[in-house]
Amino acid sequence: MTISLKECQLMDSQDTLAGLRDLFDIPENTVYLDGNSLGVLPKATLNRVTDVVKNEWGQGLIRSWNSAGWFASPQRVGNKIAKLVGAYENELVATDSTSINLYKVLFAAIQKAKTSPYSAQHRYVLSEKSNFPTDLYIAQSLCAQFGLELKLVHWNDVQAHLNSEVAVLMLTHVNYRTGAMYDMASMTEKAHSVGALAVWDLAHSAGAVPVDLNAAQADYAVGCGYKYLNGGPGAPAFVWVNSSHANEFHQPLAGWWGHATPFQFTTQYEPAAGVSRYLCGTQAIINMSALEVGLEAFEAAQALGGMDALRKKSLALTDLFIQLVNERCTGFGLGIATPLEHSMRGSQVCLSRETGAYAIVQALIARGVIGDFRAGGASTGEPDILRFGFTPLYIGFVDVWNAVEQLKQVLETNEWQAEQFKQAHAVT
Numbered sequence: 001m002t003i004s005l006k007e008c009q010l011m012d013s014q015d016t017l018a019g020l021r022d023l024f025d026i027p028e029n030t031v032y033l034d035g036n037s038l039g040v041l042p043k044a045t046l047n048r049v050t051d052v053v054k055n056e057w058g059q060g061l062i063r064s065w066n067s068a069g070w071f072a073s074p075q076r077v078g079n080k081i082a083k084l085v086g087a088y089e090n091e092l093v094a095t096d097s098t099s100i101n102l103y104k105v106l107f108a109a110i111q112k113a114k115t116s117p118y119s120a121q122h123r124y125v126l127s128e129k130s131n132f133p134t135d136l137y138i139a140q141s142l143c144a145q146f147g148l149e150l151k152l153v154h155w156n157d158v159q160a161h162l163n164s165e166v167a168v169l170m171l172t173h174v175n176y177r178t179g180a181m182y183d184m185a186s187m188t189e190k191a192h193s194v195g196a197l198a199v200w201d202l203a204h205s206a207g208a209v210p211v212d213l214n215a216a217q218a219d220y221a222v223g224c225g226y227k228y229l230n231g232g233p234g235a236p237a238f239v240w241v242n243s244s245h246a247n248e249f250h251q252p253l254a255g256w257w258g259h260a261t262p263f264q265f266t267t268q269y270e271p272a273a274g275v276s277r278y279l280c281g282t283q284a285i286i287n288m289s290a291l292e293v294g295l296e297a298f299e300a301a302q303a304l305g306g307m308d309a310l311r312k313k314s315l316a317l318t319d320l321f322i323q324l325v326n327e328r329c330t331g332f333g334l335g336i337a338t339p340l341e342h343s344m345r346g347s348q349v350c351l352s353r354e355t356g357a358y359a360i361v362q363a364l365i366a367r368g369v370i371g372d373f374r375a376g377g378a379s380t381g382e383p384d385i386l387r388f389g390f391t392p393l394y395i396g397f398v399d400v401w402n403a404v405e406q407l408k409q410v411l412e413t414n415e416w417q418a419e420q421f422k423q424a425h426a427v428t
């Protein structure tokens with residue numbers, strides 16, 4: 001049985017989360033399927049940022065570090081993110097970028113691994129080769145520093161390579177290219193069973209899928225503020241550390257914001273208690289305030305079933321997209337690169353195509369359907385990808401219908417073969 005536009009309209013009318021879309025400013029005639037790369041603008045952000053700039057900065061000036069809560073914002077915003085990822089109060093801070101936070105936690109994990117009974121055997125940081133490049137680059141730099149090797153295996157083969165030579169397992173929970181999701185609890189357990197520590201990157205998970213860091217007994221985690229959390233370009237990222245390790249670590253980026261008593265201005269670094277020692281220097285307060293507004297949408301969603309309800313809708317959206325592509329876009333060389341199994345799927349769907357993926361994405365963008373292109377290539381052995389993110393806070397079922405309709409037209413008319421769609425931009 002094929003799905004009709006009418007049925008998609010019915011799904012929207014029955015969607016109890018549909019009203020959340022009103023919290024966001026989404027351009028007209030746009031189907032935005034790239035919230036996994038840069039989330040949309042919450043309506044309240046403009047006023048909030050204006051207030052921060054005009055009043056807190058302009059009038060409050062330096063007093064605002066105290067009176068406007070600027071100084072405590074990494075912890076305050078961190079506690080709001082904590083609720084989305086199964087972290088307890090005061091275990092998570094919002095700060096810096098994902099790349100920088102990964103550097104800190106991977107450093108901490110490698111240091112901690114030295115105290116393991118297996119440390120004499122340790123040779124590797126283990127990850128998978130289609131992990132996001134910045135994660136791999138950060139790991140390469142730390143491995144070089146610590147005399148370890150970064151071992152990269154296929155996404156499916158990680159477990160088979162977990163043994164006592166692995167100091168740290170470093171994985172991204174939901175793969176940025178394919179949307180494939182690991183079972184965090186079971187991978188972490190496997191890592192622990194060979195004496196390895198588990199570092200998780202939640203860039204494509206936080207706000208997209210339910211995450212329970214403490215239930216999974218993960219060791220360290222980082223994540224992104226500008227994707228599903230809608231914090232705006234360059235929003236602070238976050239860092240979480242299992243409370244059993246949080247006091248054990250000396251910052252590789254020891255700065256005064258991570259100091260126990262920064263305003264004593266002592267000559268000697270002394271780390272703050274707990275996760276606050278993962279701070280380094282002064283925060284980007286304007287961006288931080290935008291991130292805090294982004295998190296309000298999740299507070300609104302809480303009353304409607306929270307992450308579980310969002311997950312249910314996300315799966316319904318990605319199921320619908322997959323089904324419509326299968327029904328309406330056959331014969332054009334598209335493959336589905338995202339797992340069909342719900343337990344292995346994040347909140348995005350990726351289509352593979354041997355050639356033309358970039359141009360097809362450009363032609364879709366010209367029609368107002370915004371997804372993105374991710375290159376495959378020789379170094380990964382992966383195909384080129386057309387990537388579509390489905391943010392359940394603001395994407396509806398008719399959006400999915402419209403996206404597939406436009407994709408069908410782009411393919412049927414061969415419009416994507418026009419010269420203008422082949423020009424490569426710096427950011428794809």
Ligand SMILES: *Cc1c(COP(=O)(O)O)cnc(C)c1O
Binds near residue numbers: 132176
């Ligand atoms: C988006 C993303 C990042 C981004 O890192 P930045 O430091 O913000 O540039 C890192 N890792 C993964 C897995 C991502 O998806």
